[in-house]
Amino acid sequence: MQWRGKNVVITGASRGIGRSLALELARRGARMILTARSRPELESVAELTRSLGADTVVVASDVSAADSASEVVAAAAGQLGGVDVLVNNAGVGLRASVDQLARADLERVLAVNLLGPIAYIQAALPHFRRQGSGLIINLSSLAGLMPVPHLGGYCATKHALVVLSRCLRAELREAGIRVMLVHPGAVDTDFRHHSLGSPFPSVPGRSRVSAEQVAVAIARAAEDGRDEVFVRPLDRVLLATARLLPRRRDRILLRRYGRTGVRP
Numbered sequence: 001m002q003w004r005g006k007n008v009v010i011t012g013a014s015r016g017i018g019r020s021l022a023l024e025l026a027r028r029g030a031r032m033i034l035t036a037r038s039r040p041e042l043e044s045v046a047e048l049t050r051s052l053g054a055d056t057v058v059v060a061s062d063v064s065a066a067d068s069a070s071e072v073v074a075a076a077a078g079q080l081g082g083v084d085v086l087v088n089n090a091g092v093g094l095r096a097s098v099d100q101l102a103r104a105d106l107e108r109v110l111a112v113n114l115l116g117p118i119a120y121i122q123a124a125l126p127h128f129r130r131q132g133s134g135l136i137i138n139l140s141s142l143a144g145l146m147p148v149p150h151l152g153g154y155c156a157t158k159h160a161l162v163v164l165s166r167c168l169r170a171e172l173r174e175a176g177i178r179v180m181l182v183h184p185g186a187v188d189t190d191f192r193h194h195s196l197g198s199p200f201p202s203v204p205g206r207s208r209v210s211a212e213q214v215a216v217a218i219a220r221a222a223e224d225g226r227d228e229v230f231v232r233p234l235d236r237v238l239l240a241t242a243r244l245l246p247r248r249r250d251r252i253l254l255r256r257y258g259r260t261g262v263r264p
């Protein structure tokens, strides 16, 4: 798939990975609808994408709100003339041991990380089916493929998104609609500072990738028609090793994520 001329909906586009992806896709000739809750931050991203030549529409919305998906997808159809790609990127973290999980926090991460993407998919699918093509890109995490102690609630939402996306991929294979899953590791964004629960411990710099690296990996994977995206080749190796040595994996991750964190 080529990005030039494609109409792309990006959720969580006000900062972090969503912002970098908007800029990367603008450089590749896409047109876009950017959504997140904070309008001023979205407007400043839109100013940059427009300066790169991309038609850009901004809709401030909370992905967990009942009518968010239908409003944003309708805006894409009405103002850009259609929707070709949906990127479910908006997400929120949650750090708490399972015995300390607050129900309200768990409901919030489920609403943003799982129910929001499902609503957006359901709103976009009629457009994709009519045109006989479309691409859904769901941002999961390495934490959606393996258990991370003290991130159980977050992992549960991302594991669910992984399984849902793979079911959807099978359901849509004959319809010409693709489903891509992205599995980043730690990314250098403000994600940890916006997470619910207790503060995240810092992750060593060498383990993190930049939001720009994630954006380029997504853009290229869509062009290459890949289904599952790891940002670094090393991540696949880490995952395979973690599966082979589960007790060692648990000890290492517990040391890293069980530490006391610091609020920014």
Ligand code: NJP
Residues within 6 Å of the ligand: 011, 012, 013, 014, 015, 016, 017, 018, 035, 036, 037, 038, 041, 061, 062, 063, 064, 088, 089, 090, 091, 092, 093, 112, 139, 140, 141, 142, 143, 183, 184, 185, 186, 187, 188, 189, 190, 191, 192, 194
């Ligand atoms: O996070 P951050 P990232 N309704 O916090 C928006 C996954 N991931 O870019 O609403 C609508 O910088 C928020 O905007 P605003 C992660 O799970 C990350 O790092 O204005 N939008 C902002 O634009 C997530 O799915 C890491 O506050 C909502 C954006 O979402 C994706 O990558 C590792 C919203 C979040 O920007 C992007 O994360 C990994 C709502 N209710 C997976 N709530 C990592 N960073 O280490 C939030 O494996 N947003």
